[in-house]
Amino acid sequence: MSESELLIRQLTAAVGAGKVLTDPAVLSATSHDTWPVSTKWARQDQHPYRGDVVIRAGSEADVVAVLEVAEETGVPVTTRGLGSSVTGQPLPTRGGIVLDLSGLTGPHEVDEVDMTVTAPAGMNGGALEDALNQAGWTMRFSPQSLYRSSVGGWLATLATGQFSSRYGGVEDLVVGYRVVLAGGEVAELTASPRAAMGPDLRRVFLGSEGTLGVITRVTLKIVPLPAAQHLQTFLVPDVTTGLAIMREQAARGLRPSLLRLYDADEARHAMADPDFDGTVLFVGTEGEPEVAAAEMTVLTTMATERGATELGPEPVQAWLDRRFDFSTVEKRLDTPGGFAETIEVAHTWRHIEGLYAAIRKALEPLADEVLVHFSHVYPQGTSMYVILLGQVADDAAASARLAEIWATTMQIGLDHGAELSHHHGGGLARSPYSRRSLGAAHGVLRRLKHALDPDGLLNPGKLGL
Structure with missing residues (x-):
């Protein structure tokens, strides 16, 4: 009996035959997520990271049983949720077991x-x-x-x-x-x-x-649920002014529920108007009616004193209505040679504008459109979200261009001392940069890994581990 056959037999005994899947179509489907690089691999029928078996866990007991088998056999385990990662987090770099948790559902x-x-x-x-x-x-x-x-x-x-x-x-x-x-x-x-x-x-x-x-x-x-919500769109003179408004409201202790600054290129998309010209700030406040109204009044005064013009709540409401729409990116990726990517970084107020300028300058030659917005605001700084859209000869060229975009952006982030990810995580995309990004702190992470997973079986190849 081969090692693979023995593994399947042990897993079947542990969780039941119905949860142990080896169908090639299932293995291929779980070798990808929604990372554009992975999407292009799938379009080219490339599966560089593919598990040997998928376990559709239906309970915590199933998870326990699978990890017990993994420890006994030394087979790696890559956990997968619903596959929405955009950085290659659930891709099984060493094959082995893909632990699918989409069946861990039930009453809340x-x-x-x-x-x-x-x-x-x-x-x-x-x-x-x-x-x-x-x-x-x-x-x-x-x-x-x-x-x-x-x-x-x-x-x-x-x-x-x-x-x-x-x-x-x-x-x-x-x-x-x-x-x-x-x-x-x-x-x-x-x-x-x-x-x-x-x-x-x-x-x-x-x-x-x-x-x-x-x-x-x-x-x-x-x-x-919030008792009241107020929305407003501001046309601001430029990115510098918009960032200043965002920083000032944070310094003054306001708590808007929505604060998104779009540079001129992304503003055309945010406003759903290809002829729109300008930088826009979307603002939302919510909660108790009197408090939400008062916060919007203060924010409006703050913005207009810096030269902003009110454009009304309609653009923000329209964005809220379509904010779960992925069609722009998906249509581009579905086109032969088309590419789209989203990369988010973060920095302090002192350095965010310099990071913005450097990333824009470096990426503009690599894509047809470079769109940037700033959101997720803190007293000390903000995130910066970059969307890239482009078209090259074929999917192989698109894969190469995406790799170049990632390498360029990560290097600029390192050069500027930025956070290389704000909320998409590391995955495969950022794993090569983890040690340089975290510095000596990566040693702490490695010690944690050794203590909690001494055999290195859990999701290998991520976070530089």
């Missing part, structure tokens, strides 16, 4: 007193949000992939959402979770509502991309 539990919701890690985020809305609650956590991503995936990739300037990222949303460690031990990490018994261990697995453990169940904060 709402605690209206403690204002939390507990759900299985494989649950679709949009489905959970819709269910909460029907009961008058919301997570107010809204990544563009809301209806394509799992709640466990949010934690594993350290995701954030479009309302983060008020509600924060997933690190602010999470109350606790259950995680299965290499070898099958289950740990529950929580705080009720805050704990100081040593380090906050909940942070250890956030953003770890399945390299340290497998998250199976999550408890997240919820809030009542």
Whole structure:
């Protein structure tokens, strides 16, 4: 009996034959995510990272059983949620077992007193949000992939959402979770509502991309649906002015739910007007009616004093209505030789504009369109989101161009001391740059990896591990 046949027999005994999949079509489908580089590989029928077997886990017990088999056999395990990663996080670089958590679904539990919701890690985020809305609650956590991503995936990739300037990222949303460690031990990490018994261990697995453990169940904060919302679009003189407005509102302690600055090139898309000329700032406030109105009044004064002009709420509302639309990127990727990419970085207020100028200058020769917006605002700085659209001779050339775009952007980020990822995570795309990005801190990550996964079996090839 071959090693592969023995592995299949052990996994079948552990979780049942119906959850053990070896069909070539399934193996190919789970060897890709929505990273444009991976999408182009799939179009060329290339599968450089392909598992040997897929396990469709239906429970935490299945996850425990799979990790026990993995430890016994020395076979690597790459965890997969709903496959919405855009950086190659769930691609099995060493083959082995693909642990598919999309079957970890089922009832969620709402605690209206403690204002939390507990759900299985494989649950679709949009489905959970819709269910909460029907009961008058919301997570107010809204990544563009809301209806394509799992709640466990949010934690594993350290995701954030479009309302983060008020509600924060997933690190602010999470109350606790259950995680299965290499070898099958289950740990529950929580705080009720805050704990100081040593380090906050909940942070250890956030953003770890399945390299340290497998998250199976999550408890997240919820809030009542906002009683009021105010929206406004501002035409601002330029990016410099827009960034100054964003920084000032943060310094003054305002908490808008939405704050997005589009440079002139992306503004045409944001305004859905190819003839639009100018830089625009989308603003939203929400909550108690009097407070939301007062915050918008202050923000409007702040903006107009810097030369901004009000354009009305309609463009922001139109964007909110279409914000989950991926068609522009998907249509471009579906075209032979077409390419599209999204890369997000972050920096402090002092350095963000210099980073913007350098990235724009370097990327403009590599794409037909370079679109930039700034969002996810903090008192110390902001993220910068770059969208690239282009057309070359064929898919092979598109793959090469995407590789050049990634290498160029990451090097500029390193040169400027920027954060190489704000919320898409490392995956395969950024793994080669992890050590240089984290510096000596990468040694801490390696020690954690050795302590929690001494055989290096969990999602190898990510985060420079």
